[in-house]
Amino acid sequence: MNSKKPSRQDARERILDVSEELFANASFASVSVRNVTTRADVNLSAVNYYFGSKQGLFQAVYVRRATLMNHERLQLLHEADERAQAAGCDVSLRELISAMLTPPIFWLCDQEKGYSVYIRFLARAYLEEASDMSNVLRQEVDVFDRFVPYFKKIKSGLSEEDIYWHIHFMMGVMHHTINHLHRISLLSHKACAVESGEQLRDRLVNFCCDGF
Amino acid sequence: MNSKKPSRQDARERILDVSEELFANASFASVSVRNVTTRADVNLSAVNYYFGSKQGLFQAVYVRRATLMNHERLQLLHEADERAQAAGCDVSLRELISAMLTPPIFWLCDQEKGYSVYIRFLARAYLEEASDMSNVLRQEVDVFDRFVPYFKKIKSGLSEEDIYWHIHFMMGVMHHTINHLHRISLLSHKACAVESGEQLRDRLVNFCCDGF
DNA sequence: TAGCGTTCTAAACGTATGTTTTAAACGTTG
DNA sequence: CAACGTTTAAAACATACGTTTAGAACGCTA
Numbered sequence: 001m002n003s004k005k006p007s008r009q010d011a012r013e014r015i016l017d018v019s020e021e022l023f024a025n026a027s028f029a030s031v032s033v034r035n036v037t038t039r040a041d042v043n044l045s046a047v048n049y050y051f052g053s054k055q056g057l058f059q060a061v062y063v064r065r066a067t068l069m070n071h072e073r074l075q076l077l078h079e080a081d082e083r084a085q086a087a088g089c090d091v092s093l094r095e096l097i098s099a100m101l102t103p104p105i106f107w108l109c110d111q112e113k114g115y116s117v118y119i120r121f122l123a124r125a126y127l128e129e130a131s132d133m134s135n136v137l138r139q140e141v142d143v144f145d146r147f148v149p150y151f152k153k154i155k156s157g158l159s160e161e162d163i164y165w166h167i168h169f170m171m172g173v174m175h176h177t178i179n180h181l182h183r184i185s186l187l188s189h190k191a192c193a194v195e196s197g198e199q200l201r202d203r204l205v206n207f208c209c210d211g212f
Numbered sequence: 213m214n215s216k217k218p219s220r221q222d223a224r225e226r227i228l229d230v231s232e233e234l235f236a237n238a239s240f241a242s243v244s245v246r247n248v249t250t251r252a253d254v255n256l257s258a259v260n261y262y263f264g265s266k267q268g269l270f271q272a273v274y275v276r277r278a279t280l281m282n283h284e285r286l287q288l289l290h291e292a293d294e295r296a297q298a299a300g301c302d303v304s305l306r307e308l309i310s311a312m313l314t315p316p317i318f319w320l321c322d323q324e325k326g327y328s329v330y331i332r333f334l335a336r337a338y339l340e341e342a343s344d345m346s347n348v349l350r351q352e353v354d355v356f357d358r359f360v361p362y363f364k365k366i367k368s369g370l371s372e373e374d375i376y377w378h379i380h381f382m383m384g385v386m387h388h389t390i391n392h393l394h395r396i397s398l399l400s401h402k403a404c405a406v407e408s409g410e411q412l413r414d415r416l417v418n419f420c421c422d423g424f
Numbered sequence: 425t426a427g428c429g430t431t432c433t434a435a436a437c438g439t440a441t442g443t444t445t446t447a448a449a450c451g452t453t454g
Numbered sequence: 455c456a457a458c459g460t461t462t463a464a465a466a467c468a469t470a471c472g473t474t475t476a477g478a479a480c481g482c483t484a
Contacts (some may be wrong), residue, residue, distance in 0.1 A: 011461080027239035027340070033442060043463055048443060050461095127339055127391065128239070168396050169385050169419050176384025179339065184380050207381050207423040223431080245472060255433055260473060262431095 012050045014040045017114060020061045024121035028058060028128045062125060065118045070143045072103040077147060090154045096147060097208050100167075101174055102201055108178055109197030123178040155212065170208045177204060224262045226252045229326055232273045236333035240270060240340045274337060277330045282355045284315040289359065302366045308359060309420050312379075313386055314413055320390055321409030335390040367424065382420045389416060 018040040022031045033054055037044045051057040076099035077091075084091040104122070107115035144167055151163045158166075177200070230252040234243045245266050249256045263269040288311035289303075296303045316334070319327035356379055363375045370378075389412070 027241055029239055030241035032440075034440085043461095044442095045444080045464090046462075054442065124339065127336065164396065165415055166419065168392070169389070169416070172385040172388025172392075173381050174384070175388050177381070180380070180384075184376065203377055204381070207378070211419040211423040244470075246470080255431095256472095257434090257474080258432075266472065 011040070011042050011046060015042060015046060015050065015057070016061055016064060019057055020064075020114060020121050021117045023058060023061060024117045024124060027124070028054075033057075058125075058128075061118075061121060065115070066122075066139060069103050069107065069118075070139060073099055073143055074146060076102060077150070081150075091150050093151075093154055093212055094205060094209050096150050096154075097170065097212070098201070098205050100144075100147060100170065101204050101208070104174060104178065105201045105204060106197045108181070109200060119178055123175045126175065151212075158212075166208075166212050169211060173204060173208060223252070223254050223258060227254060227258060227262065227269070228273055228276060231269055232276075232326060232333050233329045235270060235273060236329045236336060239336070240266075245269075270337075270340075273330075273333060277327070278334075278351060281315050281319065282351060285311055285355055286358060288314060289362070293362075303362050305363075305366055305424055306417060306421050308362050308366075309382065309424070310413070310417050312356075312359060312382065313416050313420070316386060316390065317413045317416060318409045320393070321412060331390055335387045338387065363424075370424075378420075378424050381423060385416060385420060 015036060019031070019036045022036060022039070033047050034044060036057070037046055040046075047054065047057050051060050077096070080091045080095040080099055084095075104119050108119040110116050147167070148160070148163060151158070151166075152160065155163065227248060231243070231248045234248060234251070245259050246256060248269070249258055252258075259266065259269050263272050289308070292303045292307040292311055296307075316331050320331040322328050359379070360372070360375060363370070363378075364372065367375065
């Protein structure tokens with residue numbers, strides 16, 4: 001019976017899903033509210049009803065999954081820390097880097113859920129100066145600060161400054177991989193194809209480990 | 213006499229300068245033609261007069277300096293090659309990577325000319341799927357193809373696929389550094405500041421050399 | 425100076441945008 | 455059923471957009 005008209009509350013969810021995808025593929029300004037509402041099959045004014053404004057929608061898309069991803073990072077860090085303590089040694093560089101990169105890369109390669117789209121959305125949100133995303137960065141900064149002591153411990157030869165630079169570079173590799181994953185085949189004249197999440201993660205982690 | 217009204221042809225140049233800067237800081241769609249013409253102090257229709265359309269303007273901004281930058285890269289490669297031949301050895305990995313990264317990084321840190329702005333524009337152009345920038349990439353691909361044989365020779369243990377992935381990652385580090393240079397101070401709680409072009413280049417080259 | 429192509433100006437065009445408004449439909453609670 | 459708060463609907467709002475047009479101003483050459 002109620003198969004045609006979807007139930008109430010998931011209109012909001014559908015808007016988030018659709019706009020997550022649109023914002024992942026194009027800039028904030030070039031995605032119109034009408035574009036979103038048409039594809040989400042809701043009324044034009046639904047965006048302003050649920051999110052107050054287009055800006056509000058953008059932030060809502062971000063918030064919906066950001067906390068979860070950073071939680072996954074900290075969880076991996078925590079597990080690595082426990083393993084290290086049990087073995088009586090330090091957390092390895094590889095584990096640290098892997099903890100930072102695995103969640104976004106795995107999400108990126110996740111076929112089932114909408115996580116893949118979100119990761120591309122995130123990488124693009126970094127570029128949207130206009131849509132006040134300072135809080136986007138703040139949350140990530142907090143997470144990274146939890147990692148820094150570990151880096152310091154096992155890379156005592158590096159200054160704190162060096163460590164921040166390296167984290168900065170790592171994020172660069174990751175974001176670029178995310179944003180331009182489809183271009184690797186063009187760059188390589190189709191020699192390279194997009195691989196599994198594990199392979200891609202390992203490639204990235206190797207590259208960044210050696211860079212440190 | 214003619215100090216007040218600028219001479220003829222530099223209206224076109226002023227439009228390019230202004231839009232280069234605006235496109236470097238915001239997305240294609242969020243920069244309006246009126247925005248450009250107002251800041252360039254020219255009539256609204258000047259953009260369409262000189263460049264046909266807003267798209268045409270965007271491409272013109274790209275073309276103006278792209279060839280020069282890629283020429284600089286190839287020039288550095290050529291010089292390194294000559295040095296190597298004179299010494300009877302191979303071009304070092306460091307020199308190869310340096311040849312790829314030095315031009316954009318030096319331009320980025322160049323204070324005098326408008327090159328700094330252009331580099332940020334370039335990094336953003338990569339993201340503009342909408343504004344058909346396939347030719348942007350094509351030219352870079354051609355340049356990289358000139359580098360690949362050198363990489364192959366000195367890193368015979370790597371497959372061609374590996375090399376393309378590494379180039380891909382290098383571009384990621386570079387573009388992210390370019391796009392988010394100002395954020396390193398936020399990330400590091402102001403421990404890191406933007407340094408000189410040489411220092412920044414060396415940091416990047418070191419990171420990428422080790423990653424290879 | 426007269427003519428002519430180039431450059432600049434002002435105004436208007438049609439369309440698309442984000443948002444607001446007014447009211448209808450809905451679903452739960454009394 | 456009646457009343458209420460929530461959600462959806464259609465229409466209109468004012469504004470901003472890229473582009474076009476028609477003509478004036480300019481600078482050069484004959």
